[in-house]
Amino acid sequence: MATKKIITVFGATGAQGGSVVKSILGDAKMKEAWTVRGVTRDTSKPSAKALESLGAETVAADLNDAASVKAAIKGSYAVFGVTNYWEKQSKEAEFQQGKAMADGAKEAGVQHFVWSSLPNVTKLSNGALTGVEHFDSKAQVEEYLRESGIPSSFFMPGFYMSNLxxxxxxxxxxxEYAFSLPIPGSSPIPLFDSEDDTGKFVKGILLNREKVLGKRILAASRYYTCDEIVELFKQTFPESGKNAKYNELPHTVFKGAMISFGRSEFAAEELLQNMRLLNEFGYYGGEPLEESKEILEEPATTWEEYMKKAKAFAELK
Incomplete structure (x- = not known):
């Protein structure tokens, strides 16, 4: 029997990493060819044990400890790297975490690094939006990976449906129900089901390695306008949603709401600029999604499908 390739998945108990683990181990052919090594801080917690029950190996590592990251990657053919900016809310800290994974991959001779990236908003907006640090820091890691010469692909998750x-x-x-953002109703949003669809896209990236090396894979179901999101809600829940509407919030009101939910002034401004990106420059700069979706074996989850399984909408008719 041929030796299985090892893919080391960081953030294995989170939405993106967990989706990758489940997708690979839930596919009989992939499971035959790959060993999944899930990385988490604590391998004794229930979420880690749940991954082991699926057939994953779990190892402990901390993204802030470069030595533990290198140890986790050793022997891997592929790596899925993801970071959580909001844990420390530090652009520099997120870059250092990504760098630790990249350096560990280079040392281990990894043949395919799949990085969970995002556009550099400062560059995309020509300097108009300089505060979207949780995008720019991931883009900075992408640049580091490209410069390092590590064979890499760049998974670009869209706007999380779970935020809605x-x-x-x-x-x-x-x-009555209302969808509220500080942008016009005509603004396009590339909606993405992170928990179910990250794995679909990453599996497609792994299966199409030669085709996608060096490329960005835009991971979203499709572009939906704010108005369309509400209209589909009405169609899905005709009784509960008959009076649903879209509210375009003044920027000051949106920031005030973010602060009332516990965000700092700095974070509230960052999130406002993140929303402005959608309308003013496009989440992906207006790039089409069709080519990225060609690698999928299973279709991406639609907004209509997601609404029907969302816990917050579970009682609606």
Whole structure:
């Protein structure tokens, strides 16, 4: 029997990493060819044990400890790297975490590094939006990987559908539902189901290595306007959603809401600029999604499908 290739998956108990683990181990052919090594800080926690029950090996490592990261990667053919900016809210800290993974991959001779990246908003906006640090820091890691010569592909997750139900799209005190953002209703949003679809895209990247090396894979179902998101909600839940509407919030109101939810002034401005990106420059700079979706074996989750499984919408009719 041929030796299985090892893919080391960082953030294995999170939304993106967990989706990659489940997708590979849930595919009989992939499971025959690959060993999945899930990286987490604590291999004793229930979420890590759940991965082991699927057939994953789990190893402990801390992204802030470069030595533990290198040890986790050793012997790997591929790596899926992802970071969480919001844990420390530091552009520099996120870059150092990504750099630790890249350096570990280079030392280990990794043949395919799949980096969870995002566009550099400062560059995309020609300096108009300089505060979207959780995009720019990931883009900085992408640049480092390209310069390092590590064979890499760049997975670019879209706007999380999970941000909408119960959050940006919620029931108002009047009982009606409203979707509220500080941008016009015509703004296009590339919606993405991170928990179910990250694995679909990463599996496609692994299976099409030669085709996607050096490329960005834009991971989203499709572009939906804010108005269209509400209209599809009405169609999906005709009784509960009949009076649903889209609210374009003034920028000051949006920032105030973010601060009331516990965000700092700095983070509130970052999130406002993140929303402005959608309308003013495009989440992916207006790039089409069709070519990226050609690598998929299973279709990406639509907004209509996601609404029907969202816990916050579970009781709606």
């Amino acid at each position: 139900p119960g959050g940006m799209f919620r029931q108002q005190p009047t009982g």
